Amino acid sequence: MRMYDLILKKRNGGELSKNEINFIVDNYTKGSIPDYQMAALLMAIYFQKMNARETSDLTMAMVNSGDVLDLSKIEGVKVDKHSTGGVGDTTTLVLAPMVASLGIPVAKMSGRGLGHTGGTIDKLESFEGFSVEMSKEKFIDNVNKIKIAVAGQTGDLAPADKKIYALRDVTATVDNISLIASSIMSKKIAAGADAIVLDVKVGDGAFMKTPEMAKELAEEMVSIGKNVGRKTVAVISDMDQPLGFAIGNALEVEEAIETLRGNGPKDLLELCLTLGSNMVVLSGHAKDEAEARKMLEKSIASGIALKKLKEFVNAQGGDASVIDDTSKLPKAKYIIPVKSEQDGIVSKINAENIGLVAMELGAGRATKDSIIDLAVGIVLNKKRGDKLKKGDIIAYVHANDLNKGEKAVKDILANYSIGNSFKDIPLVYDIIK
Numbered sequence: 001m002r003m004y005d006l007i008l009k010k011r012n013g014g015e016l017s018k019n020e021i022n023f024i025v026d027n028y029t030k031g032s033i034p035d036y037q038m039a040a041l042l043m044a045i046y047f048q049k050m051n052a053r054e055t056s057d058l059t060m061a062m063v064n065s066g067d068v069l070d071l072s073k074i075e076g077v078k079v080d081k082h083s084t085g086g087v088g089d090t091t092t093l094v095l096a097p098m099v100a101s102l103g104i105p106v107a108k109m110s111g112r113g114l115g116h117t118g119g120t121i122d123k124l125e126s127f128e129g130f131s132v133e134m135s136k137e138k139f140i141d142n143v144n145k146i147k148i149a150v151a152g153q154t155g156d157l158a159p160a161d162k163k164i165y166a167l168r169d170v171t172a173t174v175d176n177i178s179l180i181a182s183s184i185m186s187k188k189i190a191a192g193a194d195a196i197v198l199d200v201k202v203g204d205g206a207f208m209k210t211p212e213m214a215k216e217l218a219e220e221m222v223s224i225g226k227n228v229g230r231k232t233v234a235v236i237s238d239m240d241q242p243l244g245f246a247i248g249n250a251l252e253v254e255e256a257i258e259t260l261r262g263n264g265p266k267d268l269l270e271l272c273l274t275l276g277s278n279m280v281v282l283s284g285h286a287k288d289e290a291e292a293r294k295m296l297e298k299s300i301a302s303g304i305a306l307k308k309l310k311e312f313v314n315a316q317g318g319d320a321s322v323i324d325d326t327s328k329l330p331k332a333k334y335i336i337p338v339k340s341e342q343d344g345i346v347s348k349i350n351a352e353n354i355g356l357v358a359m360e361l362g363a364g365r366a367t368k369d370s371i372i373d374l375a376v377g378i379v380l381n382k383k384r385g386d387k388l389k390k391g392d393i394i395a396y397v398h399a400n401d402l403n404k405g406e407k408a409v410k411d412i413l414a415n416y417s418i419g420n421s422f423k424d425i426p427l428v429y430d431i432i433k
């Protein structure tokens, strides 16, 4: 087999066989296919596309390029949740303890944030002492004992994806649905998921800018799941404004605690109940979403979900007393109100730019090596559809640097559109099964 012939075949609109895809992925990962040939193939795929069978074969070839976590020692169906990335997306911090409190194993591999979207690990490190470093045995043991553990990436999961993604990034071949879908799914499958619930975000704060694109990506990932024997459900949800009110690490932890206490923002709670009920159904603990939703609502009302968060933080070395006294969380020096300069209705909040404002305050990483400030960020006070009068507070900036804080105030004002009407965008567009 020659890479040249495979590039030519795809360039001319042909279909690559499973053997050919395995050959490409194996040899590119090993380094015996050079970047320039792989780049040419990716561009051919970008224009000629791949069918569902090729996409599933590419996914499994990338899974098999490295370690596959063996979670068979964990009892029960391991359901993982993945978000395609949003601003102020606090769902994992709420969902994981909620689902685990029902006795469903949550064995989560998480990452740190890069750019304007935060990572779950960074947020969890707001609990002093919390650590995601642990042996595989401890990880499995914690899930069996208390049903929940979150670890940093261990092992060499889907190294082919890592190498291909980096090449796509510099060759303008990221935004192809088959390539995105196989990239995301390969990492989830390598992390040991039996079933997967995807939160595909749509809007200006998301990777997918239109509902049509998001639906196409969701369908592609659900189709991969079906083809490779992992039950997969995709929820398409709004990211045309930040989720909840808080954006920033410790601020989002506080928001998650409030949500588990039953005092959370409506949109955050609703999305958690939607994603969570699909996780509960896939795990086999409820017959349908309605039953699962009741179980999850009860986990909040009865306090077992909050109690599970305490057990989880404690098991990973964090100070769980923070959960009863959130004043112990890292706090910013300055809290600066952002006041509206006019009367009207909030018609739009530019989610991506608000995420960037939080990043500039220090809540996110501009580069891989940036050090983040857990305390800083933004707490919104007005969201899409809210009426306001001149002088009303639309948000609070939490800053440790007064100059940065004052710049953030201006930037937030510039990213709120205030008019006399608003378009009612649904929180959940669609659920693809």
Ligand code: URA
Pocket (backbone or CB within 6 Å): 165, 174, 179, 180, 181, 183, 184, 207
């Ligand atoms: N996220 C991924 O993990 N892979 C992609 O290709 C795009 C977004």
Ligand code: CA
Pocket (backbone or CB within 6 Å): 087, 088, 089, 090, 242, 243, 244, 245, 246, 247, 252, 255, 268
């Ligand atoms: Ca939030």
